[in-house]
Amino acid sequence: MEKSIIIIGGGIAGLSAGCYGQMNGYRTQIFEMHNKPGGVCTAWKRKGYTIDGCIHWLVGTNPANDFYHIWKELGALPGQPIVNHDYFLRVEGKDGKVFNVYSDLDRLEQHMKELAPEDKDVIEEFIRGARKCTRLSLPIDKAPELYSPIDGLKLMFQMFPFLRFMKKWSKVSTLDFSRRFKDSFLREAFFVGFAGDLSDEFSIFFMFMTLAWLDQKVAGYTVGGSLEFARAIERRYLDLGGEISYKSPVTKVLVKNDRAVGVRLADGTEHHGDIVISAADGHATIFDMLGGKYIDDKIKGYYDKPSLFPPLVYVGLGVKRTFADVPFSVAGINFPLDVPVTIAGKKRQRMGVHIYNFDPTLAPKSKTVLKVQFNTDYDYWKKLSQEPERYKAEKEQIADQVVAALDQRFPGLAAKVEMRDVATPLSWEHYTGNWRGSYEGWMPTTKGNLAFFTGRMSKTLPGLDNFYMAGQWVEPGGGLPPAAMSGRNVTQIICKRDKKPFVTTIPERL
Numbered sequence: 029m030e031k032s033i034i035i036i037g038g039g040i041a042g043l044s045a046g047c048y049g050q051m052n053g054y055r056t057q058i059f060e061m062h063n064k065p066g067g068v069c070t071a072w073k074r075k076g077y078t079i080d081g082c083i084h085w086l087v088g089t090n091p092a093n094d095f096y097h098i099w100k101e102l103g104a105l106p107g108q109p110i111v112n113h114d115y116f117l118r119v120e121g122k123d124g125k126v127f128n129v130y131s132d133l134d135r136l137e138q139h140m141k142e143l144a145p146e147d148k149d150v151i152e153e154f155i156r157g158a159r160k161c162t163r164l165s166l167p168i169d170k171a172p173e174l175y176s177p178i179d180g181l182k183l184m185f186q187m188f189p190f191l192r193f194m195k196k197w198s199k200v201s202t203l204d205f206s207r208r209f210k211d212s213f214l215r216e217a218f219f220v221g222f223a224g225d226l227s228d229e230f231s232i233f234f235m236f237m238t239l240a241w242l243d244q245k246v247a248g249y250t251v252g253g254s255l256e257f258a259r260a261i262e263r264r265y266l267d268l269g270g271e272i273s274y275k276s277p278v279t280k281v282l283v284k285n286d287r288a289v290g291v292r293l294a295d296g297t298e299h300h301g302d303i304v305i306s307a308a309d310g311h312a313t314i315f316d317m318l319g320g321k322y323i324d325d326k327i328k329g330y331y332d333k334p335s336l337f338p339p340l341v342y343v344g345l346g347v348k349r350t351f352a353d354v355p356f357s358v359a360g361i362n363f364p365l366d367v368p369v370t371i372a373g374k375k376r377q378r379m380g381v382h383i384y385n386f387d388p389t390l391a392p393k394s395k396t397v398l399k400v401q402f403n404t405d406y407d408y409w410k411k412l413s414q415e416p417e418r419y420k421a422e423k424e425q426i427a428d429q430v431v432a433a434l435d436q437r438f439p440g441l442a443a444k445v446e447m448r449d450v451a452t453p454l455s456w457e458h459y460t461g462n463w464r465g466s467y468e469g470w471m472p473t474t475k476g477n478l479a480f481f482t483g484r485m486s487k488t489l490p491g492l493d494n495f496y497m498a499g500q501w502v503e504p505g506g507g508l509p510p511a512a513m514s515g516r517n518v519t520q521i522i523c524k525r526d527k528k529p530f531v532t533t534i535p536e537r538l
Contacts, residue, residue, distance in 0.1 A: 030055050031526070034291055034301035036278045036317070039067020039460070040508050041499035042307030043261045044515025047102055050268035051533050052523055057299070058270065059291060061277035061308075066258030067460050068467055069508060071390075075447040077397050078390040079344035082254035084382075085113075085238070085247040085358050087509045093246035094168050095509045102512060103264030103535045104257060110248040111386050115357035116239070119217040122364045127217035131242035131358070133158055144211030154205070157197055157232070161240035164190055171517035173487070174524055197233040198472075205232045220362055220378065224403070231472050242358065249358070252389050264535055277461075278308065281317045281495065288495035291317075303494050305518055307511075310501025311463035314489065322489040330470075330485070337506060338403040339453030339465030341372055343430045345398040346391060346447030351438075356386040360399075363437050369429040372404045372422070379433050395446070400430050406453045406464040413454055423450040468506030469499075487518055496521065 033049050035042045038060030049056040064070070069082045088095025089110045099105050116129040127143060130136040137155040141148055167183065175183070202223035209215040223230045241247035250257050265272065280292040281304055290300035306313040311331055314323060354361070360382035368375050384390050384397040391397045412419045427448045435442035453465025462469075485502040489495060498518045503510035523530040 031303060032057070032301040033303045033305060033522075034059070034299060036281075036291060036304070036306040036313070037067060037308035037461075037499070038062070038065045038262070038272055038274070039307060039499065039511065040069050040258065040261065041511040041515045042067070042305075043258070043265050044102060044512040045305050045307055045498050045518055046265045046270045046272075046515075047261065047268055048516050048519035048530075048532070049522075050265065050270050051101075052519060052528065052531055054303075054519075054522075056270050057301070058265075058272040059276040059278050059293065059299070060272060060274050061461060062459050063274045064255065064258075065262040065272070066255055068456070068462065069254045069258045070459070071253050071255035072449075074344065074449045075346060076392050077344070077346035077395070077447050078253065078255075079342075079397060079399065079449055080253040080255075080384065080387075080390060081342070081451075083250060083257060083508070085242065086250055086257075087241055087247045087507070089248040089250065090244070090246040092244060093241070094165060095513075096246075098168065098509070098512055098516060100534055101516075101532045102261045103267075104261050104512075105250065106260055106535075108256070109251040111251060111356065112245045112248040113242070113356050113358045113386070115355050116242060117221050117357060117359040118355075118361045119221045120361065120363040121213050121217065123213075125213050125217075127214065127221060129221050131239070131245075133162075133239060133243045136239070140214065144209060144214040147209045147211055147214060150208045157193075157236045158239040158243070160190070160193055161236045162244055164237075164240070168513055171520040173517070173521055194233065197236060198231050200232045201229050202232045202235060203230075224362075224380070234472050249386065251387050253387060256389075267535065278317060281306070281313075283318070283321075283492065286491055287493045303496070303522060305496045305498055307498040307515065309461040309463050310469070310497065310499070312461050313497060313501075318489070318492070322492040322495075324490045327485075327489070334464075335471050336464060336466040337468040337471045339406050339409075339456060340451075340467060341402045341404045341426060341453075342451040342455075343400040343427060344447070344449040344451075345400070345431070345434075345445055346395060347398055347441060348395050348444040348446055349438075349441065350394055351383050351385040351396050354383050354385060357383075361437075365433055366436055367433075369433060371402045371426055371429070372408050374402075374404070376402065379430070381434060381437075398434070400434070404453060409452045409454050409465075419452075423452065426450055469501050470504040470506075472505055487514070487521065 031054050033054045033056045035045050035058045038058045042058050046056045046058050071078050071080045088099050116131055119127040140151045206215050206219035222235045277294045278291045279294050282290040288304040292298050362380040364378050368377050382399045427450050431442050456462050456465040487496050487502050496518045498514040499511050503514040520530045
């Protein structure tokens with residue numbers, strides 16, 4: 029008789045676990061709190077416009093990258109166009125100077141040397157780091173938890189040429205690296221472009237990897253955006269025979285004799301299964317659904333002093349204009365403000381805008397969606413939400429300031445704005461359950477023990493059997509590939525425990 033798996037959360041990790049569970053003969057059911065799939069990989073409609081909430085670049089959009097194989101298994105790229113941008117970002121200065129972060133490393137190196145010839149040595153060191161990462165490939169076919177001693181030796185042999193490189197650069201922050209530039213404009217623009225106000229300890233290694241992927245054209249944008257990407261995986265899951273229940277938030281993991289046996293929903297109904305996988309928020313899973321009973325000092329330490337991606341204020345605008353004169357880019361334009369703006373109590377001297385002129389599916393003909401986002405303080409918004417009128421007024425004030433600032437950069441824009449929408453960290457928390465509104469979970473910093481590629485956490489909890497976790501809270505580094513990979517890896521671990529081979533299939537329509 030086939031075993032049943034209950035999966036908490038219908039984001040990319042939960043859908044992945046469901047797909048691979050179905051491929052391997054398990055009967056799976058997903059319970060999702062929202063009314064649509066994707067979790068943080070989502071979008072929402074306002075007045076005929078679609079505001080995208082996730083994908084800027086997706087690793088694995090080209091067969092040259094190993095992740096492409098996983099996306100094929102999940103049916104995530106069913107023939108939709110892929111855009112490979114020539115620009116990652118454009119950083120503008122007050123004196124008319126512009127730092128174009130090109131996706132092509134040769135072009136980027138030439139441009140940086142033209143901007144600051146006196147920084148030739150530092151520029152070449154930076155480009156060498158990114159080029160080194162174009163040769164870095166991590167094995168993803170097998171769950172690391174299942175590595176044999178021979179597998180470990182093979183990995184060490186494969187990674188040996190990169191170990192010193194990774195150790196060195198994972199400990200260098202983008203801020204510290206930017207300080208090496210003599211040219212004042214490049215020094216500022218480099219930090220703004222590659223870290224912004226994420227963290228003074230944000231690792232430069234993350235940017236090496238990002239630029240390497242863009243240079244290789246293996247990390248494009250999927251036309252249609254995040255929600256359509258998630259819906260493609262949902263279709264794959266349903267075609268495989270899986271079941272998904274929306275508007276079904278889980279409040280408790282049912283445990284009997286230290287074995288997970290099912291879940292209780294907010295409506296009081298209980299559902300039982302042989303195995304439970306939580307692909308939901310890590311904090312909610314461990315401390316709410318399980319009451320904090322299955323933790324150790326290591327897990328407690330992660331959550332006591334978290335290093336998280338900061339939550340966002342997210343402003344979406346629908347504009348009656350094409351922006352045909354603006355080059356397509358991964359992350360848009362960052363420009364100085366003539367008059368500083370105050371967003372959620374913090375003064376801002378610069379603003380970044382992402383112009384979705386490369387995806388006609390997100391707006392009516394001859395119109396465009398724009399997105400402006402600011403890192404913000406969760407506690408500020410949590411306190412403000414206790415006074416609904418002030419909370420609403422703050423959102424309107426932010427939208428007013430953003431439109432006015434964009435009108436300075438793009439004269440006449442204000443009169444053509446047809447839609448305004450402001451999401452706060454509480455929006456993320458409400459719709460996705462993400463702890464403190466953090467959209468990518470743990471941040472890869474130079475000081476943390478959850479560094480990019482090296483900070484994998486256990487997918488089980490101490491003392492609890494038949495229970496697993498998947499998603500960004502156990503695969504630090506953020507983004508969709510680790511989320512999908514964690515669902516795949518968890519299924520491999522379950523198959524190993526059940527002494528059955530792990531198998532995958534490719535959907536026929538691909």
